[in-house]
Amino acid sequence: MLAPFVRSVLAEPRAPHPPARTWWDWALVGALLVAAAGEAVFRSDVPARPLATVVALLVIPALLWRRTHPLLATAVGFGGAMVLLVPTMVSDVGDVGLVAMLAVLVLPYSLYRWASGPEALVGTAIVAVPAGVGLAISGDLGDVVGGTTVLVASFALGAAMRYRAVAHQREVEQVRTLERGELARELHDTVAHHVSAIAIQAQAGRAVAATDPAAAVETLAVIEAEASRTLHEMRTMVRVLRDGETADAEPVSYGPQRGIGDLDELTRMSPVVQVHRGGDLAGLPQPVEVAVYRICQESVTNAIRHALNATAVTVEVTGDVEVVRLRVHDDGEAARPATTVGYGLLGMAERAKLLGGACHAGPDPTGGWTVEATLPREVSR
Template sequence: MLAAFFRSVLAEPRAPDAPVRVWRDWVLVGGLLITAVSEAVFRPDVPWRPLATVVTLLVIVVLFWRRTQPLLATAVGFGGSLVLYVPTVVDDVADVGLNSMAAVLLLPYALYRWASGREALIGTAIIAVPAGLSFATTETPFGEVLGGVTVLVASFALGAAMRYRAAARQREVQQVRMLERGELARELHDTVAHHVSAIAIQAQAGRAVAATDPAAAVEALAVIEAEASRTLLEMRAMVGVLREGDATDAEPAEYGPQRGVGDLDELTRLSPLVRVSCAGDLAGLPQPVDMAVYRICQESVTNAIRHARHATTVSVEVTGEVGVVRLRVHDDGEAARPSTSGGYGLLGMAERAKLLGGACQAGPDPAGGWTVEATLPREVPR
């Protein structure tokens, strides 16, 4: 178990998006430099003053790189502490250094916040050397030792906690993006499949009657033009959603006005075989449920027209009941569906229903033909 833990730590990459330098760094380092210089000049009881001053100033300056080079900054900072420990051995002085050296405590935080797992382990060992020597070779009261260890551990823990929080936030953003991409994929499939199928059907009808009924052919061309315009509008809306989604990660982008139950009669334009009936209470449906009902019906009708051979009718039934909305799309054609279909439409319908806490099933009907049934809750789950 311990070996697995170390392997996972060693495999941990650096935290992403470490800021190079921000204005707060300049304020912090500038303030510490002024404090250190003032202390070096005016404080009378500083042994080995030149060494203490140079080391302290170097440690303060290296704070600029504590996020982008956390291991290097830690090595310089606590290496400086080790250098200041040497005079206490050779010259028998109690303590060498300026109070401004306390800035070194920012480095354990930066190490655990930004470094890779391997760098964090090496940095921890580097920190342990001067800290351990100081505690072991000086007659420091137990309370001060405990306080120093507590401060070090708190710095480590705060860095690790902030790293975990940032990683959790990043996972949340990625999950939102994945959900948005899935929604856009379903919208793209439903929109393109529906409108292109309508265009193809009308084009076939227009070609069939062009020689005998020019007026009907012109009407078919008008329908094709209208469907193409709708397709362009919906595609532009999706492109707008993508652009808005890139602009902000905090809030999912919203779609423009979407079709719902009130637009189901539009499906009859696809083919004279389509019949739509609505019953029960369908007023006041939440927008996600309203849109899902339309999209599932739309995809089911499109699939029936494309794949149901010898069908004489495609019926769409939507019923509003207490707490749920039920829909059923049935065609009386041959039940088999071509294996060349990628299956994204059926998958998209099932995903739509599942995301809303409902269910959708599609398959051959025991009485003949193909049936799609879905049940959606009237309330959107939070």
């Protein structure tokens, strides 16, 4: 059990993005240097005052590097503390050191907060040597308990703040992953749908251009409208991405969000598409409305693109007491292998799962291809 722990510690990298030095870092070091100089002048009771002053004036500036070079700062700080213990060990002159030197107690915190695993182990040993010697020389139980408590608390606080930062970073990464997945679904469900509609209408226009120019002109108008919708929704999503670049940005919806009331728009893709609604579909939460529309949209797009010789694509949405059921069926020849799972099928399954529902797609036993989904009416928070 100890070996895996040691390996995990040794593999721990430095904490990323240590804060740069700020004005209050300089103010703190400046105040400590002034305090040390004042003690050197006015405290005649300090044994080995010249040595204590020199050590303090050398050690205190190391606090400026406690985040960017935590091991070096710890070595300088507690190395100076070890130097101050030498007169006490040699001649028993008492406590040698200035009160300003207590600032080195912030270094164990910085070590565990910012250093890598190997640096933290080496730094702990560096801190332990003068701390152990000083407590042993003291011989007072109260000093031993108090000094040990302060050091352990400094280490523990640094470790706790590091763990909190890591947990926050993981949470941020998880949110970003979810956002990327949502954007991928939105891009696939909106842009791919409109582009498929454009391609289908263009094929239809080519077929009738020679025999019915008026119908070809109408087809071009449909293509223009679909292209405009595609451009609008792309711009909307780009605005979402740009507005989300700053940490304090206000949430922006992916809009325009479609719902069950917009399902009739799917009939514009092909005359074989039929939409039927039934049951209680009033008062549904927006996430459910959007999921129903997007799943139906993707299913119809797939049917028109992949079903061979389809004469009908039927969309049925039914509201029950606790769930909303949808079924999209085409009567064409299923050109898609049942084992093929594309981004569209994956996106539909993810949408349903995120709301606590389920979505299944595959060849229908009676012929053609069927997509069925069940979504709860109430979205869990």
